[in-house]
Amino acid sequence: MKEKSSRLNTIREIVSRQKIGSQEELLTVLTEHGYSLTQATLSRDLKRLKITKTLDSTGAYQYKLSEPPFLNGGGGEVQIIGANSLEFSGNIAVMKTRKGYASGIAAEIDDEGGDAILGTIAGDDTILIIPREGYSRAEITALLSNLIGTN
Amino acid sequence: MKEKSSRLNTIREIVSRQKIGSQEELLTVLTEHGYSLTQATLSRDLKRLKITKTLDSTGAYQYKLSEPPFLNGGGGEVQIIGANSLEFSGNIAVMKTRKGYASGIAAEIDDEGGDAILGTIAGDDTILIIPREGYSRAEITALLSNLIGTN
DNA sequence: TCAATAATTGTATATTTTTGCATGTTTTTT
DNA sequence: AAAAAACATGCAAAAATATACAATTATTGA
Numbered sequence: 001m002k003e004k005s006s007r008l009n010t011i012r013e014i015v016s017r018q019k020i021g022s023q024e025e026l027l028t029v030l031t032e033h034g035y036s037l038t039q040a041t042l043s044r045d046l047k048r049l050k051i052t053k054t055l056d057s058t059g060a061y062q063y064k065l066s067e068p069p070f071l072n073g074g075g076g077e078v079q080i081i082g083a084n085s086l087e088f089s090g091n092i093a094v095m096k097t098r099k100g101y102a103s104g105i106a107a108e109i110d111d112e113g114g115d116a117i118l119g120t121i122a123g124d125d126t127i128l129i130i131p132r133e134g135y136s137r138a139e140i141t142a143l144l145s146n147l148i149g150t151n
Numbered sequence: 152m153k154e155k156s157s158r159l160n161t162i163r164e165i166v167s168r169q170k171i172g173s174q175e176e177l178l179t180v181l182t183e184h185g186y187s188l189t190q191a192t193l194s195r196d197l198k199r200l201k202i203t204k205t206l207d208s209t210g211a212y213q214y215k216l217s218e219p220p221f222l223n224g225g226g227g228e229v230q231i232i233g234a235n236s237l238e239f240s241g242n243i244a245v246m247k248t249r250k251g252y253a254s255g256i257a258a259e260i261d262d263e264g265g266d267a268i269l270g271t272i273a274g275d276d277t278i279l280i281i282p283r284e285g286y287s288r289a290e291i292t293a294l295l296s297n298l299i300g301t302n
Numbered sequence: 303t304c305a306a307t308a309a310t311t312g313t314a315t316a317t318t319t320t321t322g323c324a325t326g327t328t329t330t331t332t
Numbered sequence: 333a334a335a336a337a338a339c340a341t342g343c344a345a346a347a348a349t350a351t352a353c354a355a356t357t358a359t360t361g362a
Contacts, residue, residue, distance in 0.1 A: 038312055039350095041310080044350085046349095050205075053348090100254040107251045124254075155339095175318080191319090194321090195321095
C-alpha cells in the first residue's frame with residue numbers, strides 16, 4: 001500500500017519541522033495535507049515511527065522522533081538515523097533531515113555512496129542527492145535506505 | 152519541603168534503573184519505597200523531571216529521562232559519535248564535532264541547555280558555547296557531559 | 303485465479319495522563 | 333508574628349492516547 005508509507009513519511013516531516021503538541025493537532029495538519037485518517041490510526045502510526053510526546057525546554061509538550069540523529073557505528077555498518085524522509089523528483093532525490101544535520105549527513109552520503117552518487121548539496125534540513133546516470137530510483141533508494149535504516 | 156526533592160530523586164533513579172511502563176506502575180514502586188502520593192502528583196513530578204513515555208526497541212512503553220541525542224552506546228561501549236571533545240578557554244567552552252554536525256549539535260545544546268547556556272555559535276566542526284555568567288566550568292561540563300552522556 | 307492469510311483501519315471503548323480547583327503547607331514580606 | 337505570596341497536593345473531571353474487536357483491503361501461494 002502506497003498511501004500508508006507516504007503518510008508515515010509526511011508525519012515524520014511534519015513532526016520534525018513544526019511543533020506538534022497533540023495527536024489531534026497533528027491530525028489537523030495531516031488533513032490539510034490531504035490525508036484522511038482517524039486519531040486511532042495516527043496513534044498507531046506514531047507508535048510505528050517511535051514518535052513520542054516529549055517536553056521541550058519551556059515545558060510544553062512536543063512530539064518528537066525518538067531516534068537520535070546520529071550515525072550508528074556499531075558493527076562497521078554506518079547507519080544514518082537523522083534522516084526523516086526521502087522522495088524523488090525525476091531522478092533527483094530529496095532527503096529531509098533533522099534541522100541542522102543536512103550537511104553532516106550529506107557528507108556521509110558522499111562518503112558512503114560510492115559510484116552511485118554523483119554529488120549532494122545540503123541546506124539546513126534538506127539534501128539534494130544527484131545520482132549518477134544509469135542508476136535507477138530503486139537502486140538509489142535501496143542504497144540510501146540502507147544508510148538510513150528502515151522504519 | 153524535603154520530601155519532594157527526595158522523591159524526585161528517587162523517581163529518577165527508579166526510572167533509570169528499571170523498566171517502567173506506566174505511571175501506575177511507577178506509583179506502586181514508589182509506594183514500596185515508602186512514598187505516599189497520588190498519580191496526579193506523580194504526573195506533575197514527571198513533567199518537572201522531563202521524564203516521558205517512550206518506546207523501547209521491542210515497541211513497549213518505557214518511561215525515560217529525556218535523552219541526549221548525542222551518543223550511541225553500541226555494544227556496551229559508550230561511544231560519542233557527534234561530539235569529539237570539549238575544552239574551555241576562560242569561561243568559553245569549545246566543542247569539536249564530526250565534520251558537518253556542528254550546527255545540528257549546537258541546536259541540540261540550545262534546546263536542552265536551559266538557563267546555563269547563553270548561546271552557541273557553530274562552524275562546520277566546532278561549536279563555541281557561551282555559558283551564562285555565574286555558571287562554573289564544572290557546571291557547564293557536567294551539563295554538557297550529561298547531554299553527551301554516559302549511557 | 304481464488305481461497306487462505308496477513309495487514310490496515312475505523313468504531314467504540316478502555317486506559318492513561320493531564321489539569322482545574324480547593325485546601326493545606328511552607329516561605330517570604332512587612 | 334501576622335499577613336501575603338508561593339508552593340504542593342489530592343480529588344474529580346477532562347483530555348489525550350491506546351487498544352479490542354470487527355470489517356475491509358491487500359498479499360500470498362497453490
